[in-house]
Amino acid sequence: MLNNLSTDNxxxxxxxxxxxxxxxxxxxxxxxxFEKxxxxxxxxxxxxxxxxKILLELFPQLSFDIALSKDxxxxxxxxxxxxxxxxxxxHPAIAQFEPILRFDIKPVDFRAKAAFVIRKSSTSELFSSGANMSIGFSELFKMDTRITFNNDYARWYRRAFYYVPTDNFSLQIGNFGTFFDKGLFYGYFRSTDAFKDLRMNNWLYGSARTWNGVKIQIAGDKKEILRLFSTTAxxxxxETETSGGAVLNIKVSDKMNVNSGFSLLNLYGYSENSFYAHCGIKLKFNSLNIEMQSGADIDNPGSIPFLVESRYKLNSNRFNFTFVFLPKNFNAPCSYMLHKIQSNKDEITExxxxxxxxxxxxxxxxxxxxxxxxxEFTGQKTEKVCFRVSALNSLSRFKQKLTYSIIPGCGLTDTTSxxxxxxxxxxxxxxxxxxxDIDFLYQDRYNYSINSLLIARVDLFPALALQPSVYFLHTKEGRCSFVYSFEQILKLHDKTYSQLxxxxSIDSRKKGESLNVEAKASFIF
Structure with missing residues (x-):
């Protein structure tokens, strides 16, 4: 089982x-x-x-080292x-997310971008559609939004409004990312039952587990001593929680940054608020970068967690090291690290x-x-060891990625995956x-599956590409399914993109066939 894995990487x-x-x-x-x-x-x-930046907001705990600017x-x-x-x-940390990234639309200057998708299945009445838009109203004000609709609900699952009047001030309303504690106290938000929510709550939040509200960043003037200071509030x-706080960052030198701050958490179902103090330091020594973060619950000041993260470059090698310690009786209901290490518990006794x-x-x-x-360790005991190794080659005409993972079982099963x-x-x-693409998943001789995807892409003309594919699934129980697909991609120029x-599909268990149609279109203005 992978569902209790301590880290998403x-x-x-x-x-x-x-x-x-x-x-x-x-x-x-x-x-x-997967829902993220x-x-x-x-x-x-x-x-x-x-x-x-969207990916960084979804996974602020991961050690990304990626430049965000389009320039x-x-x-x-x-x-x-x-x-x-x-x-x-x-940027090797981003490679695992390649299936949800796109590189088709070339970087061109635009004031607005719109994309639409429609999906329909012949065996289901379910009809879904979605849209995402990015609008630059001016150099100071921009908006990103993503919406999805189906038969059961409409959901505004991402929205972000940016106002950047100067280099020293920025305002973000809607979804945002906050990275000051690296998941020690925040980063895990409870899911909501979308079908039981009020219509407005479902439209605004649904089952999303992302930061939502207002974030303000202020930096000091470069000509004054205040240039060393910056603040994020x-x-x-x-509907499940409310939180607020502020963090002060001090640039001591080009090689050292320190930060400190506070936050308050009001969690639905808890009678009292939680008050947290935060502190951290970042150090840079040539090819070595070190970051340390810590903090404390004001009501339990003796229970202090900490995180140490380092990145080191040596010739053609890169090394990332992360160590997290959560003390006995550490209580942080929204702690990402706590829930991932300890199987979704709000508090630990060891x-x-x-x-x-x-x-x-x-x-x-x-x-x-x-x-x-x-x-993972509990006290002095080694609790679990997880391992993954990937080999990648990138020849001009031959590219391959081979990955092997082994995850010991936990929770309801002791079976290794x-x-x-x-x-x-x-x-x-x-x-x-x-x-x-071949995925072979094995737990034991009674529980395994094989997924295989064969694809071919032909660029007939500069603007037109065709891509047929065959997907095959086989399990130990003898269940087999096939999916045959045909994809057409049309790009008339750099500012348009369409896909049909x-x-x-044929499933041996259902003994039937289904026809699915998906259409996408993107425009840049």
Missing amino acids: LYIVPQNERIGAKLVADGQLDAEF IRPFYNQPIDVPQGEL FLKKYHPWDQSAIARFFQD YLHKR AVSMLSVQSVHYLKKWISLIPVINV NSLCNTLRIYLGKKIVVGN KIEQ
């Missing part, structure tokens, strides 16, 4: 929504993790247009296959800790190795691409 993002839903149903993938990324299969994150990303223009490979080499509001080590080794210009290991995933793409000239996908 060991999850393998499924290649498509169908595989992800199957993994969740079989208990092979954390449902909370699921909307972006239909409406992917547009990397060339600078939308990576910085221009160095990867024109975002061809070699440029995309170079992007993932420069926020107010977060959902001290627990987690060590995570990730490294990236570029053996050659075209091949790299990425091992990841997580170790093994996963072997292989992604292959072969480029036959500039017009044809063929590929194969038709799928026909």
